[in-house]
Amino acid sequence: MWAIGWPADGARGSLVGNRIGVMQGRLSPPRDGNIQSFPRESWREEFARAATCGLELIEWIFESDHAAENPVMSDAGIGEMLNLSQRHRVEVISLCADYFMEQPLFGAPADELARRVDALKRLVAQCAKARIRYIGIPFVDHSAIQTADDMDEVSRTLRDCANDASKHGVMLCLETSLAPEPFRELLSAIDHPSVGVNYDIGNSASLGYDPRAELDVYGSSIATVHVKDRVRGGSTVPLGRGDADFKAVFEGLRRLNYRGPFILQAARNGDEISAVRRYTEFLNDLLKH
Numbered sequence: 001m002w003a004i005g006w007p008a009d010g011a012r013g014s015l016v017g018n019r020i021g022v023m024q025g026r027l028s029p030p031r032d033g034n035i036q037s038f039p040r041e042s043w044r045e046e047f048a049r050a051a052t053c054g055l056e057l058i059e060w061i062f063e064s065d066h067a068a069e070n071p072v073m074s075d076a077g078i079g080e081m082l083n084l085s086q087r088h089r090v091e092v093i094s095l096c097a098d099y100f101m102e103q104p105l106f107g108a109p110a111d112e113l114a115r116r117v118d119a120l121k122r123l124v125a126q127c128a129k130a131r132i133r134y135i136g137i138p139f140v141d142h143s144a145i146q147t148a149d150d151m152d153e154v155s156r157t158l159r160d161c162a163n164d165a166s167k168h169g170v171m172l173c174l175e176t177s178l179a180p181e182p183f184r185e186l187l188s189a190i191d192h193p194s195v196g197v198n199y200d201i202g203n204s205a206s207l208g209y210d211p212r213a214e215l216d217v218y219g220s221s222i223a224t225v226h227v228k229d230r231v232r233g234g235s236t237v238p239l240g241r242g243d244a245d246f247k248a249v250f251e252g253l254r255r256l257n258y259r260g261p262f263i264l265q266a267a268r269n270g271d272e273i274s275a276v277r278r279y280t281e282f283l284n285d286l287l288k289h
Contacts, residue, residue: 013257021057106145128168202228215252
């Protein structure tokens with residue numbers, strides 16, 4: 001039910017109606033020198049800031065640091081999130097679960113892995129209460145899938161978790177550093193309609209992957225997109241200054257009739273709100289052409 005699918009007639013779709021958001025924390029000064037983290041002191045203010053940038057969405061961050069204190073983990077916190085969302089007309093429909101980059105869903109002793117799976121299942125239930133439809137699970141850097149055994153363990157674990165996600169109407173969106181064919185093999189091994197892809201434009205550019213091949217191989221499973229630019233083999237840079245082939249990506253997404261959200265996760269420059277406004281203009285221009 002989640003697959004987008006290529007149009008039968010090969011028609012070129014439009015992306016103008018797709019909703020645009022920003023990764024949480026990008027509208028606040030970085031905390032403790034981190035590029036990305038939950039903005040504990042300013043998460044409330046970010047709703048109004050997002051609205052002033054012309055954005056409709058914020059992607060929530062859930063990390064292991066102070067996880068129990070994250071508003072998404074309590075009914076009171078969710079109530080406040082929903083009230084702010086309604087007041088500023090900025091929704092939270094996706095969550096980036098960096099928790100599982102720090103505590104991967106594989107490669108741990110059985111009792112520890114069970115604890116991590118329970119954490120994901122609880123997060124799924126809380127996201128459903130918060131009207132969050134997509135949970136991004138990163139398998140990059142420390143949590144990168146390296147071996148066939150890793151892939152087997154991840155597929156077994158996620159099949160179990162996907163059944164739980166399906167009951168709650170939540171989709172698990174995998175972000176990996178796998179090349180296109182191995183990524184398709186992972187998706188095929190899981191084989192569940194509540195598991196899809198979070199496609200990160202910048203990370204793929206950094207890894208040197210051809211977006212045409214990626215979208216052709218697993219594009220029908222893409223549910224969410226992170227908009228970022230990176231130098232091949234290097235770090236994140238302002239949009240348009242790295243090696244991301246935005247033209248190829250957005251042409252491919254049009255052919256897919258992609259209807260999911262675009263989340264800005266671009267480089268910081270010290271003037272956070274001004275940068276997000278420029279990135280929003282950059283993205284809107286891509287969506288129109």
